[in-house]
Amino acid sequence: MSNIRAVRKRQQLNNLVAMVTEIARPGYTVVDFCSGTGHLGIVLAHTLPDCQVILIENKEESLVRAQRRGAELGLKNIGFIQANLDYFTGPFEIGVALHACGVATDMVMEHCIKAAAAFVISPCCYGFIQNAIKFSFPKSKRFQETLTSKEHMILCRFADQTAVQLHPERRLVGKQCMGLVDLDRSWAAEAHGYSLQVMTMEPDSCSPKNNMLLGKPPHKSGQEVDAGQQEAALHN
Numbered sequence: 001m002s003n004i005r006a007v008r009k010r011q012q013l014n015n016l017v018a019m020v021t022e023i024a025r026p027g028y029t030v031v032d033f034c035s036g037t038g039h040l041g042i043v044l045a046h047t048l049p050d051c052q053v054i055l056i057e058n059k060e061e062s063l064v065r066a067q068r069r070g071a072e073l074g075l076k077n078i079g080f081i082q083a084n085l086d087y088f089t090g091p092f093e094i095g096v097a098l099h100a101c102g103v104a105t106d107m108v109m110e111h112c113i114k115a116a117a118a119f120v121i122s123p124c125c126y127g128f129i130q131n132a133i134k135f136s137f138p139k140s141k142r143f144q145e146t147l148t149s150k151e152h153m154i155l156c157r158f159a160d161q162t163a164v165q166l167h168p169e170r171r172l173v174g175k176q177c178m179g180l181v182d183l184d185r186s187w188a189a190e191a192h193g194y195s196l197q198v199m200t201m202e203p204d205s206c207s208p209k210n211n212m213l214l215g216k217p218p219h220k221s222g223q224e225v226d227a228g229q230q231e232a233a234l235h236n
Contacts, residue, residue: 011206012098012122013043019120019214020096026050028093031117033085033100033108038066040098045070045078054079056088085111095119099209102128106135109185109215113192116217122201124209126181127160129153140187156181162208171208178211185213193218 017040020030028051032041035055045053055078057063063082070078081088085107095112096119097105105123112119130153131137137152138144147155159181161174179198186196194215201210 008206015201030094031092033097037062045075058084097121099124101125119215121213126156129156138184140184143184
C-alpha cells in the first residue's frame, strides 16, 4: 500500500471509528461485516476494549490474515467467522461495514434492521446496485413514486462517476447522485422507525466514495441520550 493510500485509509477508518465510538456502550457486540483483513474491526477492538467485536468475512485468506494481526496485537475481545453475512444470526448492537460494495450495503442494513441494531456503513460501487432476489430498487415509497427501476439504475451509474481524474463538475454530479441513492436507502430504513444521517467523511478527499450512513433503531435513539444525561448528572 502506497503512503498516500495508507493516509486515506486511516482517514476513512477514523471517520467510522469515531461514529461507532459515539454510540457504543460497554458490553455491546459490534459486528464488522465484509471485514476483509480486519482494518476496521481490529481498530474497533483496540479502541473499545469493553465491547466484543466480531469480524465476518467469506474469504479464508483475508480472515486468516486478520486473525494473525489480531493475535499480534494481543486482542482478547475479537472473534472471527468465515461466512457470508447472511449466515450470521447472533445478537449484536452495532453493525459496521467499510466500503460495502453495491447491494452489500443494503444487505448489511437489512441484517441490522432485523436485529434492531445500529449501523455505521460506508457504501461503495454504486454502479453495481441492481435488483436482486432480496432487493428491488428504489427501496423507499417516496422514490418508488418518482423513479422507475431503470431510472434508479441510471442514477446509480451516475453515482459511480466520482473518480479523482474526472472533471470537477462531473464529480459533483456523481456526489449528488450518491446522496440521492443513499437518501432512498435512508427513507426505507426510516419506515422501520430508524433515525438516519447521511454524512460526508472528513476530509472528503479520503475517498471518492465518501458517504457514510449512521442509523439508529427507535429503541436506542432516545434511551441513549437519556442514559448519557443521567450519567452526566451523577458526575455533577
